Amino acid sequence: MELFDAIYQRRAIKAFDPEHIISADDEKKLFEAAIQAPTSFNIQHWRFVVVRDKVLRAEMRKLGNDQTQITDSSLLVIMTADMKAWQKDPSRYWVQAPKEVADLLVGWMGPFHDGRDWLQRDEAQRSIGMAMQTLMLAAKGIGLDSCPMIGFDIEAVAKLINLPADHVMGPMVAIGKGTKAPWPKPGQLSLDEVLVNNTF
Structure with missing residues (x-):
């Protein structure tokens, strides 16, 4: 599927075929795409x-x-992120970069994050959002449907998955074969309302 087709055709699907199975190869393809975010x-x-x-x-x-999509989708993915990843052997994120680039960015990573808990959480949630959209577009690209969900008891689900204390919860994403067409699009705001040139 063409990229722009996937962008415009991706919808939040609420009904999935509970018998549909995503192949191991397709599942790997989805997550390999997601980590390109x-x-x-x-x-x-x-x-x-x-x-x-x-x-x-x-x-x-x-x-x-x-x-129903929580139980009926082929894949249920809970998006989480490690807010303290910046402290955990950060040089591994830059192993293939030129040494001067790696040294600069690894050296900057600590001062940028240290003591700024709000920023660590914000960065984790930003990363979750970009990976989640990539995952959903990848699903659409291989003919699957998806549904992002935040309508659940976040604290209780975090407990069920033994979420580490230094991680943050994001939405769930259900992926599979939809069985019902989505509602018509409810309407997009015009670009005139959402696009700001230079300053408000």
Whole structure:
């Protein structure tokens, strides 16, 4: 599928075929695409929690307003990120860069993040968003549907997946074969309303 077709055709699908299975090759293709998403300092702090256990999914559905896509999609991915990835052997993020570039950016990473908990969280959430959109477009590109979800008990789901204290929760993404057409698009704001030239 062409990129612009995937962008315009991607919709939040609510009904999935529970019998559909995504092949291991296609699943790998999706996540290999997702990790091409950019991250600040190339930290790559997203962590994709793939919920495969059916009992666990059923528990999450109870915590997610009984949304059927939590149990019926082929893949359920919880988007999380390690807020302290900048501290964890940061030179590994730049192993293939020229030494002077690696030294500069690894050296800057600590002072940029240190003592700024709000920034660490913001960067983690920004990275989650970019990876999530990449994942959903990749799914559309191979003929699959997706649904991003934030309508669940975040703290309870974090507990179910044993989320480490230094990680942050993002949305869930359900991926699979949709069984119902989406609602018509509710309407986009005009570019005149959302595009600002230079200053407000």
